[in-house]
Amino acid sequence: MADKPRRPRAETPKGFRDYFGAEVTERKAMLDRIAGVYHRYGFDPLETSAVETVEALGKFLPDVDRPNEGVFAWEEEGDWLALRYDLTAPLARVAAQYRNDLPSPYRRYAMGPVWRNEKPGPGRFRQFYQCDADTVGSASVAADAEICAMLADALEEVGIPRGDYVVKVNNRKVLNGVMEVAGLAGDDKEAERGIVLRAIDKIDRLGPEGVRALLGEGRKDESGDFTRGAGLGTEQAEVVMGFTSAKRDAGAATVARLRELVGGSVIGAEGVSELEAIAALLDAQGYGPDRIMLDPGVVRGLGYYTGPVYEAELTFQITDEKGRPRNFGSVAGGGRYDGLVKRFTGQDVPATGVSIGVDRLLAALRAKGRVGGETAGPVVVTVMDRDRMADYMAMVGELRQAGIRAEVYLGNPKNFGNQLKYADKRQSPVAVIQGGDEAAKGTVILKDLILGAKIAESATLEEWKDRPAQVEVPRADLVAAVRKMLGQ
Amino acid sequence: MADKPRRPRAETPKGFRDYFGAEVTERKAMLDRIAGVYHRYGFDPLETSAVETVEALGKFLPDVDRPNEGVFAWEEEGDWLALRYDLTAPLARVAAQYRNDLPSPYRRYAMGPVWRNEKPGPGRFRQFYQCDADTVGSASVAADAEICAMLADALEEVGIPRGDYVVKVNNRKVLNGVMEVAGLAGDDKEAERGIVLRAIDKIDRLGPEGVRALLGEGRKDESGDFTRGAGLGTEQAEVVMGFTSAKRDAGAATVARLRELVGGSVIGAEGVSELEAIAALLDAQGYGPDRIMLDPGVVRGLGYYTGPVYEAELTFQITDEKGRPRNFGSVAGGGRYDGLVKRFTGQDVPATGVSIGVDRLLAALRAKGRVGGETAGPVVVTVMDRDRMADYMAMVGELRQAGIRAEVYLGNPKNFGNQLKYADKRQSPVAVIQGGDEAAKGTVILKDLILGAKIAESATLEEWKDRPAQVEVPRADLVAAVRKMLGQ
Numbered sequence: 001m002a003d004k005p006r007r008p009r010a011e012t013p014k015g016f017r018d019y020f021g022a023e024v025t026e027r028k029a030m031l032d033r034i035a036g037v038y039h040r041y042g043f044d045p046l047e048t049s050a051v052e053t054v055e056a057l058g059k060f061l062p063d064v065d066r067p068n069e070g071v072f073a074w075e076e077e078g079d080w081l082a083l084r085y086d087l088t089a090p091l092a093r094v095a096a097q098y099r100n101d102l103p104s105p106y107r108r109y110a111m112g113p114v115w116r117n118e119k120p121g122p123g124r125f126r127q128f129y130q131c132d133a134d135t136v137g138s139a140s141v142a143a144d145a146e147i148c149a150m151l152a153d154a155l156e157e158v159g160i161p162r163g164d165y166v167v168k169v170n171n172r173k174v175l176n177g178v179m180e181v182a183g184l185a186g187d188d189k190e191a192e193r194g195i196v197l198r199a200i201d202k203i204d205r206l207g208p209e210g211v212r213a214l215l216g217e218g219r220k221d222e223s224g225d226f227t228r229g230a231g232l233g234t235e236q237a238e239v240v241m242g243f244t245s246a247k248r249d250a251g252a253a254t255v256a257r258l259r260e261l262v263g264g265s266v267i268g269a270e271g272v273s274e275l276e277a278i279a280a281l282l283d284a285q286g287y288g289p290d291r292i293m294l295d296p297g298v299v300r301g302l303g304y305y306t307g308p309v310y311e312a313e314l315t316f317q318i319t320d321e322k323g324r325p326r327n328f329g330s331v332a333g334g335g336r337y338d339g340l341v342k343r344f345t346g347q348d349v350p351a352t353g354v355s356i357g358v359d360r361l362l363a364a365l366r367a368k369g370r371v372g373g374e375t376a377g378p379v380v381v382t383v384m385d386r387d388r389m390a391d392y393m394a395m396v397g398e399l400r401q402a403g404i405r406a407e408v409y410l411g412n413p414k415n416f417g418n419q420l421k422y423a424d425k426r427q428s429p430v431a432v433i434q435g436g437d438e439a440a441k442g443t444v445i446l447k448d449l450i451l452g453a454k455i456a457e458s459a460t461l462e463e464w465k466d467r468p469a470q471v472e473v474p475r476a477d478l479v480a481a482v483r484k485m486l487g488q
Numbered sequence: 489m490a491d492k493p494r495r496p497r498a499e500t501p502k503g504f505r506d507y508f509g510a511e512v513t514e515r516k517a518m519l520d521r522i523a524g525v526y527h528r529y530g531f532d533p534l535e536t537s538a539v540e541t542v543e544a545l546g547k548f549l550p551d552v553d554r555p556n557e558g559v560f561a562w563e564e565e566g567d568w569l570a571l572r573y574d575l576t577a578p579l580a581r582v583a584a585q586y587r588n589d590l591p592s593p594y595r596r597y598a599m600g601p602v603w604r605n606e607k608p609g610p611g612r613f614r615q616f617y618q619c620d621a622d623t624v625g626s627a628s629v630a631a632d633a634e635i636c637a638m639l640a641d642a643l644e645e646v647g648i649p650r651g652d653y654v655v656k657v658n659n660r661k662v663l664n665g666v667m668e669v670a671g672l673a674g675d676d677k678e679a680e681r682g683i684v685l686r687a688i689d690k691i692d693r694l695g696p697e698g699v700r701a702l703l704g705e706g707r708k709d710e711s712g713d714f715t716r717g718a719g720l721g722t723e724q725a726e727v728v729m730g731f732t733s734a735k736r737d738a739g740a741a742t743v744a745r746l747r748e749l750v751g752g753s754v755i756g757a758e759g760v761s762e763l764e765a766i767a768a769l770l771d772a773q774g775y776g777p778d779r780i781m782l783d784p785g786v787v788r789g790l791g792y793y794t795g796p797v798y799e800a801e802l803t804f805q806i807t808d809e810k811g812r813p814r815n816f817g818s819v820a821g822g823g824r825y826d827g828l829v830k831r832f833t834g835q836d837v838p839a840t841g842v843s844i845g846v847d848r849l850l851a852a853l854r855a856k857g858r859v860g861g862e863t864a865g866p867v868v869v870t871v872m873d874r875d876r877m878a879d880y881m882a883m884v885g886e887l888r889q890a891g892i893r894a895e896v897y898l899g900n901p902k903n904f905g906n907q908l909k910y911a912d913k914r915q916s917p918v919a920v921i922q923g924g925d926e927a928a929k930g931t932v933i934l935k936d937l938i939l940g941a942k943i944a945e946s947a948t949l950e951e952w953k954d955r956p957a958q959v960e961v962p963r964a965d966l967v968a969a970v971r972k973m974l975g976q
Binding site: 007008009010011012013016017018019020021023024025039040041042044045046047048049050051052053055056058072073074076079081083093094096097098103104105107113115126127135137138139140142143145146149153280281283284285286343344345346378380389390391393394397400403404405406407408410411412422425426 | 495496497498499500501504505506507508509511512513516527528529530532533534535536537538539540541543544546560561562567569571581582584585586591592593595601603614615623625626627628630631633634637641768769771772773774831832833834866868877878879881882885888891892893894895896897898899900910913914
């Protein structure tokens, strides 16, 4: 035994997974529909390589402040290469590399896998899909409004009905204005601003009292753990609380309330005007607050946003793992950012864009029973006599010619039961059988496997009595008879 | 200057590239069509992760005998991970890992990028697409015949007309039989067998005399370099020569000639019978030698093939870089292999499959003017008055609602010439213009940019005089008038 080489383990690396059959086609069908909407909006596809220089990727890894951690990287002749961790960093590189050739503004969409070198966990993978659309080179809020409208259209196109989603829009400048009014401007207040942003982000979970505590001295949670607060006085805290509650209003009322709250802050007033302009542009295209609404509660995690930020939330309820109903929640988010291209060229290039969480949106479609993609199993032509394989291949050839998904059983045909088990595993709707007797008579037998399964499940045969689960037809009628059984 | 951080270079790593617009949609349209054929044949999609353990990949890197060279790999907690270098090694891992859950036989297709850590060169990239279909778990030559038929159908489906391609089929067992007859059996003759295989592979380039030289003592090429031969005697060499010329015959005649050549070799006779069976199965489905032919000249490079091998060749001529006409050549190849799954499980699992060279086939379609995919530029709504952006967004919204690809100009609108240059770069068919005068009258101006470009190229305006390159229409007729200008 000692000199036998150890066999390799047949395993995906930790945190990686394989996708089979319908998992592939359903995702593809969804992305194709989204691409159709992006195309109609004038966005062009871009497919960058999976591999970038670490230098080009920079330290923009979302949610992680440490450079080059969180990516899969390796050294090559002194250079470090890495797998991309998102689709925005490669876009920034492309926008800089081809700046003289690309149209400006440049509208592009990208769909594909990204990689994160993080600790895998349940439902948390180290390779997953992203689906982004960005406009590079437009400072106009019309570009932000367009992305929000396109996001709403995309959600409806894949099968989320109007009323089951809302795109929420906010503006970082408004947040910054509120911070100013609350006395949190200045470089020395960065920690406090972070505490306030995180507190606002948690309002749905903690409620107003929890947020108030975090704005002030701090908050003790149910477990007894204490979280330090931002140390705001009562008056300052009320400015922020007024801001978070402004989202309960709508449209013009929200804008008026926000303008009041940001008071004398120049940046805040600019942010409010931008939100107002976005609302007007969307109104002109018929996107009312039932689809796209202003919501000052939207913060978005990424540090690099500089203006409008937006988020798509699915509002229908699902049952969580503990059986409690909850809103499905966020499936897409984005905003305006300026720093990414500047890293390369030194020039400010305004950009705005959105990223759809492909797996989450697909899960939502599955929860709603709205997934597409061809998933029907093939008609299986069984092999009764291995010397007549050419006859069976001819049958399957005719079916395929007629556009019917079909295959001949290619395993060992000795055990006929195995062939039917195979057809079952393939979710085959129809099995075709031709033994020596049928061949002599010039017929084939068709077994309706879907009907057969229903009869097997049903207590009474009564309701099926007019539909035979098995028919014998002339060989020449094979295609027509299969079509009929498939209900085509 | 010294304390300014150096800016990162905006460059793809060496040997990698980006794909823009039509490059993405044309490839996607081709792969979608191929997937449609594979689906009809009962093949299911499989998408494995890009990352595998080096252990699982093994040393099966095609054309390279050195283990773990040629892949992008990195170490992680003692394990080595790597990017997949093809789609077959991951299939072998999947077939072993899920052997109790997958249907058997398992028909799967896979499409996606693979990575090779090789020296890049002109037109030679380190990331490229593969498109594979394999049947795992069938020992029947019907599985090989099916792949050949499917390959022919796929080529026709993407736009290669019948007569412009041929799928050539051979069998490694026949080759091995010929080797036996020529006295090259046995482990000590491996080097000579390699020389013979490479000589057969070169017959189109070297001609019969060149091959004969390589079978004998050796060959001196035009530059004076000497290549050592296999050292066969005249009689032995004639067996091999007879084998290579058998392909000039067709069907039954080829089979008879091969049977004669392999003489008493058991393995050779088995190979000939398999070829005969494949030909009969294909005939029964109507695939004649005009589409799929036996060709003993097909060798295929990979060492792991154990039975039938096949190759799709495009037979139409293109002009090479030196202006000489030549056949387009091979775009796909594959065959039967057994060892890959056995590495993991110790059990023999027969498998057969094909890989389409995605970039080569796409190049062939481009050469024939047969690429698909939506590539039309968007209608561009220009901005004459930046305060009326909502009006322009409303126009673009209506066009998109009507299914027309459209966008509003989102750059700085100050210079109207830049807007028309932008529309030109976007290959826009129509520009929409509404200044203050038109707004007051309730009209819009449509510029036919395709017609405009034709007029600009044409010496005389005569032929265009009945078609105005610019029209003014009521605002309410915007969609109808754009449709008319687009010829819809």
